[in-house]
Each structure stands twice: as structure tokens, then as C-alpha cells.
Amino acid sequence: MCFVSRESAEGGRVIVEVDDKVATVRNIKADSRLDGTWDSREKTVAFSFDYCYWSVDPEDPKYASQEMVFQDLGTSVLSGAFRGYNICLFAYGQTGSGKTYTMMGTPVSYTICFILTGLFSRKDDYSDQTASCRVKVSFLEIYNERVRDLLKQSEHKKPYTLRVREHPETGPYVQGLSQHLVTDYKQVVELLEEGIAKRITAATHIHNASSRSHAIFTIHYTQAILENNLPSEIASKINLVDLAGSERANPSYCKDRITEGANINKSLVTLGIVISTLAQNSQMFSSCQSINTLTSEGESSHVDSPSTGSVSGTRRPAYIPYRDSILTWLLKDSLGGNSKTIMIATISPASSSYNETMSTLRYASNAKNIINKPRVNEDANVRLIRELREEIDRLKTMLISFELRNSSPSWSDDRDGNLTELVLQNEMKVRMIYMLL
Numbered sequence: 001m002c003f004v005s006r007e008s009a010e011g012g013r014v015i016v017e018v019d020d021k022v023a024t025v026r027n028i029k030a031d032s033r034l035d036g037t038w039d040s041r042e043k044t045v046a047f048s049f050d051y052c053y054w055s056v057d058p059e060d061p062k063y064a065s066q067e068m069v070f071q072d073l074g075t076s077v078l079s080g081a082f083r084g085y086n087i088c089l090f091a092y093g094q095t096g097s098g099k100t101y102t103m104m105g106t107p108v109s110y111t112i113c114f115i116l117t118g119l120f121s122r123k124d125d126y127s128d129q130t131a132s133c134r135v136k137v138s139f140l141e142i143y144n145e146r147v148r149d150l151l152k153q154s155e156h157k158k159p160y161t162l163r164v165r166e167h168p169e170t171g172p173y174v175q176g177l178s179q180h181l182v183t184d185y186k187q188v189v190e191l192l193e194e195g196i197a198k199r200i201t202a203a204t205h206i207h208n209a210s211s212r213s214h215a216i217f218t219i220h221y222t223q224a225i226l227e228n229n230l231p232s233e234i235a236s237k238i239n240l241v242d243l244a245g246s247e248r249a250n251p252s253y254c255k256d257r258i259t260e261g262a263n264i265n266k267s268l269v270t271l272g273i274v275i276s277t278l279a280q281n282s283q284m285f286s287s288c289q290s291i292n293t294l295t296s297e298g299e300s301s302h303v304d305s306p307s308t309g310s311v312s313g314t315r316r317p318a319y320i321p322y323r324d325s326i327l328t329w330l331l332k333d334s335l336g337g338n339s340k341t342i343m344i345a346t347i348s349p350a351s352s353s354y355n356e357t358m359s360t361l362r363y364a365s366n367a368k369n370i371i372n373k374p375r376v377n378e379d380a381n382v383r384l385i386r387e388l389r390e391e392i393d394r395l396k397t398m399l400i401s402f403e404l405r406n407s408s409p410s411w412s413d414d415r416d417g418n419l420t421e422l423v424l425q426n427e428m429k430v431r432m433i434y435m436l437l
């Protein structure tokens with residue numbers, strides 16, 4: 001949360017309080033109705049989150065620095081990446097509320113580098129020759145619904161557009177986006193500064209260096225390991241997203257600026273719809289699960305949603321309009337799929353931003369309900385061998401317990417025979433996979 005100089009200059013009153021994990025917003029309009037007339041609006045609304053930070057005044061002892069924020073969030077980002085999960089971190093909030101400051105940082109301290117430093121330091125642990133890691137980065141912006149590579153020079157000095165495609169297994173990706181191998185902090189800072197310099201920003205009536213494009217900085221982290229004597233790779237993709245600043249159309253702007261604003265608003269509206277629909281589907285899914293406790297995990301993806309109407313009594317989850325904007329299409333997996341996702345809601349504590357603050361916090365509260373299904377991105381053969389080995393261990397344990405309870409010899413003999421057969425079959429499968437590799 002930050003208090004921009006414009007708001008201080010306007011003498012804005014602070015209407016937000018932060019206490020541990022709760023942010024409370026006061027409605028001063030409801031406060032000021034002293035004439036005795038009835039006002040249905042609540043005077044204060046409290047929102048609880050995993051973390052809340054107060055970054056209004058650096059002189060304030062409560063001031064949360066970027067280091068503090070990334071100590072909390074960065075730890076879960078790093079532990080997820082080390083285990084092979086995709087991670088997405090995105091800041092959502094009103095223009096000028098601190099999205100770029102949070103996601104990118106400043107030349108004095110780039111926040112992205114906190115994460116990369118963590119990944120690089122892990123490299124030192126790979127001294128036993130059984131594992132190694134590789135870090136590559138890419139940086140793109142979405143401007144007027146077109147994707148541009150921020151780390152690749154166009155040959156014709158003309159910005160060129162990259163195409164978004166969708167892989168049936170790995171999901172949407174940008175065709176031809178450059179990836180850069182980095183081995184230390186200095187290389188990352190050089191690439192980051194190159195990309196930030198190319199990114200489109202402009203002065204708006206609210207913020208004089210407003211981001212006019214959405215930017216996605218991606219870290220591709222790959223660990224090569226030796227598991228069960230089999231070389232394999234665990235890959236993790238960390239998406240760090242800085243959204244463009246939204247604002248109301250101002251008639252004094254030129255045509256290009258109005259088109260730009262309309263595209264930003266369109267993608268942010270789509271993002272809002274995607275978040276609320278995902279939240280609604282997830283809520284539906286968890287309530288169906290708690291009612292039907294017998295539903296197995298495999299069946300759960302077919303649990304239907306009552307809210308979206310029904311066809312001959314069957315309920316289905318609401319349609320998620322990912323493809324209505326390039327931003328939501330590219331973030332499809334991060335928002336509702338194979339990713340551990342952290343949303344950072346940035347707000348202004350000023351009374352003049354009351355409506356935007358309430359809307360951002362409501363979205364963030366809604367997003368808490370989204371249930372993603374992250375999985376470890378590892379080699380399919382290695383996963384199969386591990387699962388078969390686990391199954392063999394489980395069957396062997398069962399065999400031992402049957403042998404110990406050998407009360408009915410004929411029945412037990414049958415069971416023993418079946419289990420031994422299963423163990424042998426699985427061991428055969430493991431041997432065959434090894435031979436095929």
C-alpha cells in the first residue's frame with residue numbers, strides 16, 4: 001500500500017488501517033451522516049489475507065520494505081520452484097498504487113532479483129555432481145493486445161508482434177520469444193534494465209510514469225537430477241506480472257491514448273471476470289465435494305456447478321473466457337491451472353480512492369477462493385517409475401501383513417498369490433521402462 005504524492009498534495013485522508021493480517025477500510029461518507037438519516041452502507045469493512053503490509057511512509061516504524069515483502073513471499077516462491085512447481089506472482093490494483101514498484105522494484109533494489117538471487121544461491125548446493133540447474137529469463141509486454149519481446153532487438157527497428165499459441169499439454173506460450181541464459185545477478189540486472197527501458201510508459205492525469213502495457217518477466221528454472229539412477233529434469237516456470245495502469249477515459253487525450261486505455265481496460269475487465277468465475281467454480285467445486293464425500297479425486301474434475309444453469313438437470317462449471325484477452329490467455333495456467341499463484345493487491349489508503357480500494361480488496365478476497373491444481377513438472381517416465389516403486393512397496397507391506405494374519409490358509413493363499421503377482425508385474429514394468437530409455 002502506498003500514498004502517492006498527488007494524494008498527499010490533495011490533502012487526502014487515510015481511510016485504511018492494517019493490523020497483522022487484516023486491512024480495514026473506513027467509509028468516511030457513511031461516517032459523516034450526522035443528520036440522523038439512515039445510511040445502509042457499513043462504516044468499516046475488514047478484509048483478511050495471508051499477509052498485509054503498510055508501505056505508506058518510509059519514516060513510519062510500521063513501514064514494510066520490499067525486502068520484508070519478498071522475505072515472506074519469496075520464500076514460498078523459491079520453495080515451490082525448487083520442488084518443480086510453476087509459480088505466478090502478480091500485482092493487481094489501481095493506477096499509481098505501487099504495482100510496478102512491487103513487482104519490478106527500483107534501480108536501487110530490483111525485487112525480481114531477490115528471487116533470482118535465491119535461485120543462484122541454491123546452485124552452490126549442487127556440488128555432489130548428481131544435480132545441476134539452469135536459469136533462463138524472458139521478458140515481454142502486451143501493448144494494445146499485441147505481444148512484444150522486450151529483450152530482442154527488431155531488425156527493422158519497427159516493433160514486431162509475436163503470436164500466442166497453445167500447446168495441448170503445456171498450455172499457452174509465445175512463439176519465438178527469446179530466452180536468455182543467466183548465471184549471475186549482474187546479467188539479470190542488465191536484461192531487466194534493457195526491458196524496462198523499452199517498455200511503454202506515459203504520463204496520465206493520475207500517474208506521471210504509468211505503465212501502458214502489461215509486462216511478464218518469466219524465469220525458466222530447470223534442475224537436472226539423478227533419480228533412481230535415471231537422469232531427469234524438473235522444470236519450473238516463474239511468471240512475475242506487472243499489470244498496466246487502468247484509468248477512466250479522459251476526453252482531453254489523443255486518439256492513440258484513448259485506444260491504449262480502452263485495450264488496457266478491456267484486458268483488466270476480462271481478468272476480473274476470469275478471477276470471479278474461477279472463484280465461483282472453485283467454491284461450487286468445494287461445496288459439492290463436502291456434500292458428496294464419496295466423490296473420488298479422479299471424479300472431482302467433473303463436479304458440476306449449480307450456478308450456471310443446467311442441461312436436463314446436470315450442472316457444469318461456468319465457462320472461463322481466457323481467450324477474450326491476450327493477458328488472460330497467456331496467464332491461463334497461472335490463473336486457474338498448473339501453478340501456485342500469489343496475488344498482491346496494491347491499494348492507496350487515501351479517501352479519494354475509496355471505490356477503487358474496495359473494488360481491489362473485493363477482487364483479492366474473491367481470488368482467495370480459487371483452487372488451482374499445481375503439479376510437479378517432471379519427466380513422465382521418472383514419475384511412472386516412482387509411482388510403480390511406491391505401489392510395489394505398498395503391496396509388499398500388504399503381503400507381510402497378510403502373512404502375519406494367516407488365520408484362514410486357503411483364503412490367505414489366494415490373496416498372497418494375487419499380491420505377489422501384482423508385485424512381480426510392477427517390477428517387470430519398471431525393468432521394461434529402464435530398457436526403453
Ligand SMILES: Nc1ncnc2c1ncn2[C@@H]1O[C@H](COP(=O)(O)OP(=O)(O)OP(=O)(O)O)[C@@H](O)[C@H]1O
Nearest residue numbers: 002055095096097098099100101207210211244245
Ligand atoms: N511501497 C512503496 N514505497 C515507496 N514508494 C512507493 C511504493 N509503492 C509505490 N511507490 C511510488 O509510487 C509511485 C507509483 O508507483 P507505481 O509506478 O509502482 O504504480 P503502478 O500501480 O505501477 O502505476 P500504473 O498502474 O499507473 O503503472 C512511484 O513513484 C513509486 O516509486
